[in-house]
Amino acid sequence: xxxxxxxxxxxxxxxxxVVLIGLxxxxxxIQSYFDDxxxxxxxxxxxxxxxxxxxxxxxxxxxxxxxxxxxxxLPIEESVLRKQVLDQLINxxxxxxxxxxxxxxxxxxxxxxxxxxQFTVDGVFDRARLDATLAMKGESSQQYEREMRSxxxxxxxQVALAGSVVLGKNNVTRLAAxxxxxxxxxxxxxxxxxxxxxxxxTATDIQDYYEKNQQRFMVPEKVKVDYxxxxxxxxxxxxxxxxxxxxAKYDEYVASVSDREERRASHILIKVGSxxxxxxxxxxxxxxxxxKLDAGTPFAELAKEYSQDPGSSENGGDLNWVAAGDMVKPFxxxxxxxxKGEVSDVxxxxxxxxxxxxxxxxxxxxxxxxxxxxxxxxxxKEEAAADQFYDLSENLANKAYENPDNLDAITESMDVKLQxxxxxxQQKGTGIAANEKxxxxxxxxxxxxxxxxxxxxxxxxxxxxxxxxxxxxxxxxIPLEQVQSQIITSLKAQSxxxxxxxxxxxxxxxxxxxxxxxxxxxxxxxVAEPILLTRKDFAKVSDPSIINAAFxxxxxxxxxTVVKEVTLSxxxxxxLVLTKVVTPEVIAEDKKxxxxxxxxxxxxxDEFSAVLSAIKAKADIEINNRILKAN
Numbered sequence: 001x002x003x004x005x006x007x008x009x010x011x012x013x014x015x016x017x018v019v020l021i022g023l024x025x026x027x028x029x030i031q032s033y034f035d036d037x038x039x040x041x042x043x044x045x046x047x048x049x050x051x052x053x054x055x056x057x058x059x060x061x062x063x064x065x066x067x068x069x070x071x072x073x074l075p076i077e078e079s080v081l082r083k084q085v086l087d088q089l090i091n092x093x094x095x096x097x098x099x100x101x102x103x104x105x106x107x108x109x110x111x112x113x114x115x116x117x118q119f120t121v122d123g124v125f126d127r128a129r130l131d132a133t134l135a136m137k138g139e140s141s142q143q144y145e146r147e148m149r150s151x152x153x154x155x156x157x158q159v160a161l162a163g164s165v166v167l168g169k170n171n172v173t174r175l176a177a178x179x180x181x182x183x184x185x186x187x188x189x190x191x192x193x194x195x196x197x198x199x200x201x202t203a204t205d206i207q208d209y210y211e212k213n214q215q216r217f218m219v220p221e222k223v224k225v226d227y228x229x230x231x232x233x234x235x236x237x238x239x240x241x242x243x244x245x246x247x248a249k250y251d252e253y254v255a256s257v258s259d260r261e262e263r264r265a266s267h268i269l270i271k272v273g274s275x276x277x278x279x280x281x282x283x284x285x286x287x288x289x290x291x292k293l294d295a296g297t298p299f300a301e302l303a304k305e306y307s308q309d310p311g312s313s314e315n316g317g318d319l320n321w322v323a324a325g326d327m328v329k330p331f332x333x334x335x336x337x338x339x340k341g342e343v344s345d346v347x348x349x350x351x352x353x354x355x356x357x358x359x360x361x362x363x364x365x366x367x368x369x370x371x372x373x374x375x376x377x378x379x380x381k382e383e384a385a386a387d388q389f390y391d392l393s394e395n396l397a398n399k400a401y402e403n404p405d406n407l408d409a410i411t412e413s414m415d416v417k418l419q420x421x422x423x424x425x426q427q428k429g430t431g432i433a434a435n436e437k438x439x440x441x442x443x444x445x446x447x448x449x450x451x452x453x454x455x456x457x458x459x460x461x462x463x464x465x466x467x468x469x470x471x472x473x474x475x476x477x478i479p480l481e482q483v484q485s486q487i488i489t490s491l492k493a494q495s496x497x498x499x500x501x502x503x504x505x506x507x508x509x510x511x512x513x514x515x516x517x518x519x520x521x522x523x524x525x526x527v528a529e530p531i532l533l534t535r536k537d538f539a540k541v542s543d544p545s546i547i548n549a550a551f552x553x554x555x556x557x558x559x560x561t562v563v564k565e566v567t568l569s570x571x572x573x574x575x576l577v578l579t580k581v582v583t584p585e586v587i588a589e590d591k592k593x594x595x596x597x598x599x600x601x602x603x604x605x606d607e608f609s610a611v612l613s614a615i616k617a618k619a620d621i622e623i624n625n626r627i628l629k630a631n
Contacts, residue, residue: 042086044622045093050086052627058085082628090623092151094615099153106152115148176587176595179535185550186517186530186577187541190504192570194524196496201488209487210480217483220425221475223442225467227432228407228416230396232389232462236381238415239388249376250369261324261363265335266299266317269309271352282353286346290355293343299357308352321362331356393456393464400453400466407453407468420470432467435459442467497571504573508563511577530579543568546576555581 042055062085066074074081119130134144201209210217268289270282289302300316307313324332334347334356344356396410403409411418424433426443433439438457446452447469454467507520521527531540535551538544549566553576556562562578 042624042627043090044620045090046097046620048093050089050093052624055086055089055627058089079628086623086628090621091612091616092147092154094612094619095154096150098611098615099150099156104153104156106149106156111145111149111152114152115145172592172596172599173587175599176592177583179595180584180587180591181551182532182534182582183550183553183578184530184532184580184582185546186579187528187546188504188507188517188520188575188577189526189528189542189568190500190507190573190575191524191526192493192496192500192572195499195503196492197499199492199495201491201495205491206484206487207480209491210483214477217478217480218475219478220427221443222423222425222473223448224421224423224470225433225442225447226407226418226420226470227465227467228396228410228414228418229432229459229463229465230389230392230414230416231464232382232385234416235388235392236378236385239381239384241377241380241384245380246373246376247369249380250372253372253376254366257364257366261361262321263323263335263361264321264359265319266303266357266359267309267312267319267331268299268303268307268317268355269312269352270306270354271308272348279353283346286353286355290343293355299343317357318359389462396464396466397456400456404452407466410466423471423473432459432465438465438467442469448472493571497573500571500573501565501567504565504575508565508575511561511563511575517577530577532582543570543574545569546574550576550578553578 040052041049042052043050059082062081063074063078066076066081076084115130116125119126119133121129130141134141268286270285272278272282285306289306292302293299298316300318303313303317307317309317312319322332322335324336326332327335328349328351330347330349331354334344334354335358338344338356338358340358340361342358344354347354347356392414396414396416399410399413400407407418410416421429421431421433424430424439424442426439429435429439433442435457438459441447441454441457444454447454447467451469456464456466458464503525507525510520511517517527533540533547533550535547538547541547543566545566545568549564553562553564556578564576564578566574566576568574
């Protein structure tokens with residue numbers, strides 16, 4: 001919705017409108033951190049503040065990156081994410097002074113190129129996007145440039161540190177040899193299906209499992225919430241559209257279609273030199289061509305013979321379809337003033353002299369008002385609803401905040417009705433509770449414990465709600481009889497796996513005592529011939545854990561073997577019998593290069609971290625712990 005407004009209002013005024021509209025929404029999630037009872041900054045580093053706005057912007061950016069990377073799910077708790085982001089900002093502040101004092105500098109040209117790269121879309125620098133970002137961060141362009149320059153200096157220091165790392169040649173060769181190592185392994189697989197047997201758990205077994213795993217067999221905590229909802233669709237349904245606006249919008253549509261008219265042209269071009277005699281000669285030649293044209297010679301035939309435009313002459317001068325703005329102005333003016341089938345007088349452009357023929361005209365058919373009316377009315381309603389939506393949103397937010405103990409003030413003064421959800425849990429819901437943000441807020445302490453209205457929650461850019469608790473149900477155990485079959489299946493699986501593992505461990509002991517692979521082969525046990533594996537031979541094995549385990553094993557002494565058990569993802573158990581390790585004596589330089597680079601980077605990171613830790617230990621750092629709490 002903000003984008004729709006921005007599309008209609010261009011330039012600095014449009015950006016200002018978007019920022020002013022967006023600011024209340026941006027602050028809804030953080031206003032509780034900045035009341036009169038606490039500091040407004042996120043942290044202080046040696047007396048210099050990291051603002052709350054900068055911190056929240058960084059948290060939002062990191063959260064969006066995680067959500068995109070992990071299919072809409074955060075891989076860590078939001079409180080952990082917030083702490084990580086604040087630590088990064090503190091580290092950045094600490095390094096600013098150090099890198100500057102160490103003489104690292106970023107030129108204006110490098111800084112400008114980096115900023116331009118960040119805000120370039122489809123090859124074009126987007127100034128409006130930069131301005132909107134600065135507004136969201138609450139920073140001036142000077143502040144942003146200072147931060148960017150500092151960040152580039154930090155990277156410069158890390159690159160310089162990596163470049164200064166000196167590695168021992170033997171270390172690189174040894175690591176490369178380990179990387180290129182091969183291991184000969186025989187794989188003995190014990191199938192869990194074979195060892196499940198006829199085990200039937202007793203009633204005592206079932207009861208014990210049920211009690212020890214009570215949290216797995218619970219009807220989750222649930223709530224039902226009352227809510228008021230504001231959508232642009234609801235607003236639009238109550239809007240009447242003035243007929244004059246419909247007619248004006250239709251006129252805009254007709255004009256836009258007319259502007260999209262295309263004309264098919266052919267031409268004959270005679271190039272002109274810089275000498276005035278060349279111009280006269282070209283005019284004489286075109287007069288001769290015009291005479292042949294008037295005598296009945298086809299235009300296409302004359303274009304093939306005389307036109308000096310290599311791109312069209314072979315096609316009889318055909319330029320295909322062109323629209324306004326496609327051709328140079330003198331050519332375009334002549335073409336769009338002609339009638340179909342007409343040939344122009346001589347037209348002069350920077351390319352030379354032309355004879356132009358208008359072959360055909362086409363344009364998008366203009367739909368009558370009766371057909372377009374519904375579409376136009378809906379568009380006008382959406383525009384009007386967008387204008388009202390943000391005013392009403394702010395009013396809704398204010399009333400929910402000023403009257404925290406009920407939703408009556410909202411339903412009495414605004415055209416919205418009180419609604420109630422079905423019961424939902426923290427993990428699943430329907431209706432508005434299908435939205436993860438709604439579920440998270442519904443189970444927050446403000447709603448559950450303090451009984452307050454929520455802040456405004458954005459379901460989508462066109463849909464917002466305010467919720468409050470209607471009813472809360474504690475989690476309760478699922479009766480044993482309802483989960484008994486599930487428990488029996490789990491106990492059987494556990495028993496089968498334990499028998500499989502016990503059998504595998506017994507076989508392992510036999511092998512370690514000198515027994516042969518053939519001697520342990522029995523029903524449910526598969527013995528494969530030894531194979532040579534590299535660290536990347538995942539296609540040769542049934543489970544990736546086999547490769548990982550094989551290269552974790554201690555190399556066997558000459559003439560001996562080493563045996564290791566591995567649990568596979570299928571539930572089967574495998575014994576890996578390592579017979580020998582093959583390490584190449586000569587390593588090609590191209591194999592050493594990536595090892596050397598990775599090792600240098602790791603050493604540089606370790607040294608850089610050590611420097612940062614030393615700086616941090618001496619710094620005066622004050623953290624506003626309230627801001628670390630997840631919304």
